[in-house]
Amino acid sequence: MKTTQLLTFSFLLFLFSISSILGQDYFFKDKAPFISEIPTPEEFLGYPIGEQHTRHDQIVAYLTKLAEISDRASIDSYGKSHENRKLTILTVSNPENLNNLPNLKEQHLAFTKASINPTNYDDVPIFVQLGYNVHGNEPSSSEAAMLTAYTLVASNSSEVKAYLENAVVFIDPTINPDGRDRHTQWANQFKGNPLVSDQYDAEHNEGWPRGRTNHYWFDLNRDWLLAINPESRGKLKWYHEWYPNVVTDFHEMGTNSTYFFEPMKPIGSFDPIMPKENYEDLNNLFAPYFSKALDNIGSFYFTKEAFDGTYPGYGSSYPDLQGALALLFEQASSRGHLQNTDYGTISFPFTIRNQYVSSIATIKAAVENKARLRKYQQGFFKTAEADVSKNSFVGYEFGDAYDNNRNKAFIDKLLLHKIKVYKKGNRYVVPVKQAQKRMVQTVFETYNKYRDSVFYDASAWSVANFYNMKYKGLKSISLGEEVTSIERIVNISKVSKSEYAYIMDWDDYNAPAALYYMQSKGLLVASAFKPFSITTSIGNKSFNYGSVLVPVSKQKKNIDEVFAIIKKAQEKFSVPIFSTNTGFSSSGIDLGSGNFRKLETPKALLLIGEGVNSYEAGEVWHLLDTRVHMPITKLRMSRFNTVPLKDYNTLVMVSGRYYQLDSLQRKKIKEWVAHGNTLVTIANASKWAIDKKVVKEQLTKKEKDTSNTKIVNRLPYVDAGENIGREQVGGAIFEVDLDITHPLGFGYRDSSLPVYKNNEVFISPSKNPYATVAKYTDKAHIDGYISIDNYEHYLKPSASLVVSSIGSGRVILFADNPNFRGSWYGTNRLFMNALFLGKHVYVPRVRE
Structure with missing residues (x-):
């Protein structure tokens, strides 16, 4: 993580070399004696902790070794990363607890059930989950995980034995192994001998996309709520099996910072979902343990001034909505092995030690307050199932009649979070009164009033809006059959063979994937640019804009081959496809109409590399890889001059500075577009295209003050950061009015569409009346914070989606990110x- 916090204290000056501090005593001399048969990390790895960065497979191997030779530990896997690295949990306690773990688990889970009222709060060991290294290039915590595991498994001190008797500790050493290994390779390959502490050395400055993110360049610390990636889905499945009482989230921040532990800044919402006892009482209860541990080793730290837990998808916030106490730690990063700071040098071992002592302090605090933590967790779930107030909704009803695959994806998300869902006719109902009440609120509730105006991350997260899932609150509720699986959400009629034509609905979320599959197998397809109704194998059916036509007689394949491809496309993607034996429509266009237009197979480029937003680039890559199953060429900026653009028909540019593209290269892009191709720009790339005059569009400008005098009032200097920060749009949801007759609006039945905005890109509506595809409505705000000035003077007069012509081609400018975090x-x-x-997207010429 990063912070803009200006700190007055930092590290003590290290006047000795790294080699003198790598011994075991530097980390845990106060935990002796140790069992000699248990290998230290140094003995197992062949080098002292902190001398170099440890690969994930070595970390897993060490923890596996501990589990093999000690009766205090067992190891399990909860999944694999995108790159097939194992995700592991080391469970540590005394042998009696481990042997009795199923029974202890049952006793522990009793406190999460409102129907059971155990009072043995102090009798059951506390469940503590230590999570490390969700950001791959924040590596100190995974090294600390090995030290923590060794201490718990090997120490025979009375202190550690008491922890093992009173706690079950789950150690997740590397939440993001793909990102960690990307950074580990970088740091180790550029390590000098002697060490180079110069901040400008390559060791301290990773190449793009850097190791923070996972394989698809997603920030996994934002993925607990959205659960797009296998790392998060596996962890959530594990989490809802165990419901630990305390969860840690270890990070790193800027090199010139010190150390942060909770409490954070006050929570941003006026009416937070999280109980007040959590973020006020319990955080303050644990803070003295961390301060004492860090004081003992001479480390400086700060609290309360930075970070916030407003967004519920962090590792330090999601567990708070599950009756746990989630804790954030931030360590100043050495970004390598040794780096200069304003107060001397900071070493990798130093960063590891701070994370290690905080880990042990967490266990100590949890053990000494286990009765209070258990009572809190019990109260959390009891209040969740208490009666809803008279003025509140008792449930929510939702469902899209035309897109069952989107229904399925949304329900899958609800079930993953253990939210109870019921099917009532063709609709679905979610009651508020249930164990996961707070998650129901998270999914459906929206907010517009906040205590603070500066957020560390998003201020809006109503998941139903992510899915464009129209829903309504219910004052009374009638439940149908409970939905426990997504297996039967999509029920489609199997397509029958036709010698004439097949038609596929474009309304279904999976339709583009099915279309690309057909194209990749050599089928010629066309899109309906007007609606129609026609007789099909299941009777007369109406088809919307964008419906895909596969004319059998126009194919180079025979009837059986065409049917085999159509059948396979339907089976793979569960999309509605229908056969017809006539081209005559009962209403609307006939199948031979010129309003059916042949579709080109996309041949797409995505610009990546230094200066490009890796999150947005990864979102495009992930969408096409995992849902559309369509390849996209990821072109590094340094190779742009060498690529034959004529071989591609689509170029995607996400947010970025694009300083590498000079006037000649911009001319090359414009000429390529003018030959009939498509440039798609997202967010700040759209601003770049306007600023660099690639297109003739404009950004929205605030009306000038026409008065002759402008008085500038003096403001307190200390408030500058707050005042400037409130003008940033960190992440909010707005309504746009979409032209559903425009090709970019095909597949939508409702012109009202929620969009996500986390930038200050405000595009003026096009001067051409047909080119503004989506415009913010007069009452655009749905959820999240935006300043009054930005809302009234910039957003409301703006367009969210505009098309601009260049020759016979077009530039499609998104002001917002349509693929945000893989969840929209x-x-x-x-x-x-x-x-x-x-x-087929063009801008009709109008008389000026």
């Missing part, structure tokens, strides 16, 4: 339309 199923379709229908 509601706006993904806009982006996919840009790829698949881009060739």
